[in-house]
Amino acid sequence: MLTVTINGRAYGPREVRDELSMNDFLREYLGMTGTKFGCGAAQCLSCAVIIDNPDGTSDTSPTCIVPAVSFNGKSIRTVEGHAKNGELSPLQKAFITHFAFQCGYCTAGFLNEGQVLLERLARNPVARADLEKTIAEALDGHLCRCTGYIKYHEAVRAVILADAGRYLSRA
Amino acid sequence: MDQKTQDAAARNSRWVPAISSATFASIGAYIMTHAAAEAARVIFRFGLWPAALELWGIAPKDPRANEWKTARWKGGQLVMPGLAPLALPAVAAKAHARNGVTGAMTHCFNRWAWAQATFPLNGQAWTADIDALAVRRGGGKFARLDRSNVKYPPTDLNKSGPTHAATCGTLVRIEIERATGALRIAKAYSVLECGQALVPEVVLGQAQGGFAMAVGFALLESLPPYEGGPGNGKWNLGQYVIARGSDLPLHDLEVEVLSPIDSDERPKGMAEVVMMPAAPALINAIYDATGHRFRSLPVTQAMIKGALK
Numbered sequence: 001m002l003t004v005t006i007n008g009r010a011y012g013p014r015e016v017r018d019e020l021s022m023n024d025f026l027r028e029y030l031g032m033t034g035t036k037f038g039c040g041a042a043q044c045l046s047c048a049v050i051i052d053n054p055d056g057t058s059d060t061s062p063t064c065i066v067p068a069v070s071f072n073g074k075s076i077r078t079v080e081g082h083a084k085n086g087e088l089s090p091l092q093k094a095f096i097t098h099f100a101f102q103c104g105y106c107t108a109g110f111l112n113e114g115q116v117l118l119e120r121l122a123r124n125p126v127a128r129a130d131l132e133k134t135i136a137e138a139l140d141g142h143l144c145r146c147t148g149y150i151k152y153h154e155a156v157r158a159v160i161l162a163d164a165g166r167y168l169s170r171a
Numbered sequence: 172m173d174q175k176t177q178d179a180a181a182r183n184s185r186w187v188p189a190i191s192s193a194t195f196a197s198i199g200a201y202i203m204t205h206a207a208a209e210a211a212r213v214i215f216r217f218g219l220w221p222a223a224l225e226l227w228g229i230a231p232k233d234p235r236a237n238e239w240k241t242a243r244w245k246g247g248q249l250v251m252p253g254l255a256p257l258a259l260p261a262v263a264a265k266a267h268a269r270n271g272v273t274g275a276m277t278h279c280f281n282r283w284a285w286a287q288a289t290f291p292l293n294g295q296a297w298t299a300d301i302d303a304l305a306v307r308r309g310g311g312k313f314a315r316l317d318r319s320n321v322k323y324p325p326t327d328l329n330k331s332g333p334t335h336a337a338t339c340g341t342l343v344r345i346e347i348e349r350a351t352g353a354l355r356i357a358k359a360y361s362v363l364e365c366g367q368a369l370v371p372e373v374v375l376g377q378a379q380g381g382f383a384m385a386v387g388f389a390l391l392e393s394l395p396p397y398e399g400g401p402g403n404g405k406w407n408l409g410q411y412v413i414a415r416g417s418d419l420p421l422h423d424l425e426v427e428v429l430s431p432i433d434s435d436e437r438p439k440g441m442a443e444v445v446m447m448p449a450a451p452a453l454i455n456a457i458y459d460a461t462g463h464r465f466r467s468l469p470v471t472q473a474m475i476k477g478a479l480k
Contacts, residue, residue, distance in 0.1 A: 039408045043409055044408055099372040099376055102373075140416050143413060144380075145380070145384070147379060148382055148383035148384075148424075149379075149383065149415075149416040149419060149421060150379045150419075150422075150424065151376055151379070153416070153421055153422075
């Protein structure tokens with residue numbers, strides 16, 4: 001049985017077969033097609049969603065080869081959950097103003113990863129001198145064939161620098 | 172086709188050598204932007220400009236009435252020296268009201284040069300680099316105009332290859348760790364000319380993505396034939412290795428897009444060109460660093476290490 005909270009809304013309990021992937025559950029059962037299916041081997045991370053842990057931290061997780069039932073009892077965010085009342089999040093706005101994406105297929109994954117990074121830095125700021133390396137490590141798991149990654153990094157960095165007091169330490 | 176066939180066919184004023192041309196990369200943008208620009212020029216010359224003259228109170232015999240090429244659009248307004256700027260909605264409304272040309276469809280053909288023809292518009296002979304034209308006036312229907320004096324580029328120009336392509340050059344600086352053969356791209360610079368860049372941010376994004384693709388081709392991507400390769404149906408991104416952020420000089424790739432020659436230079440389009448020079452630049456840099464000239468791709472870390480003995 002599967003019960004999961006997605007973007008603040010509870011789904012289930014629902015009977016699903018053991019081998020149903022979380023990606024298929026989102027895309028085929030719920031029609032939430034913002035999360036993409038890329039390689040099906042947890043390499044590209046276009047399928048990644050955010051898992052919000054009970055301790056207040058968050059992680060990203062692939063969904064392509066992860067069973068839906070393994071998300072039972074969890075609270076997750078997908079790309080559909082970033083905008084609030086029709087207003088895009090700061091990171092979404094930055095992706096647009098920086099022309100960060102091209103075809104858009106990897107974008108939900110990058111958005112989720114970038115958002116998790118922002119929230120992590122808000123809890124544990126880093127020094128400005130470590131910022132580029134921090135962003136690079138956070139995003140390196142995500143593959144993109146169109147952009148060469150640069151504008152994604154610049155967009156994430158811009159959000160951080162625009163609110164340096166929140167994300168960067170005084171060091 | 173041979174020249175005689177083209178000459179005979181061209182006498183039919185509805186005939187064109189090809190409905191549409193190849194759309195790869197640069198040439199697609201060059202051809203399509205041309206057709207759109209020519210259509211816009213017809214609408215401006217025979218719809219918006221006469222409407223603007225009426226709004227400015229400029230009589231047909233006034234010498235300024237012929238200076239439509241001096242007009243410029245700035246911030247959505249039509250600007251002429253010494254006259255009040257006119258907002259596009261007002262000019263368009265006037266064009267509709269006076270039944271001027273409010274829509275145009277063009278067809279163009281290029282074979283190292285544009286086909287050219289003359290069309291009757293507003294009692295004038297309008298000669299342009301197009302071979303078919305239809306216009307609508309006010310809210311009316313489109314009507315095809317009959318062309319005269321069509322001039323097609325000679326058929327023997329078919330022997331020439333693709334044309335009107337953008338050009339790009341790339342420099343790279345690499346560092347190779349002797350003990351492991353690991354290669355790091357320290358710095359890269361690409362210089363590109365593509366005529367008029369219509370959306371510079373997209374041109375830059377394509378240039379960045381093209382560089383990344385070249386890094387994959389030159390250093391990472393291997394596709395062996397037969398059973399040892401993707402033909403065995405078992406390959407995925409774990410075997411077909413494409414560039415990640417960590418493979419790239421994310422903050423050290425400079426792309427310089429040269430300015431157009433003049434403000435009237437057309438867009439050439441650009442796509443593959445920003446990938447092409449980066450791969451040989453990398454392989455040449457490896458030669459420069461190691462003295463070994465590799466002649467097949469990819470050149471992997473293991474291969475570089477092997478060459479360093």
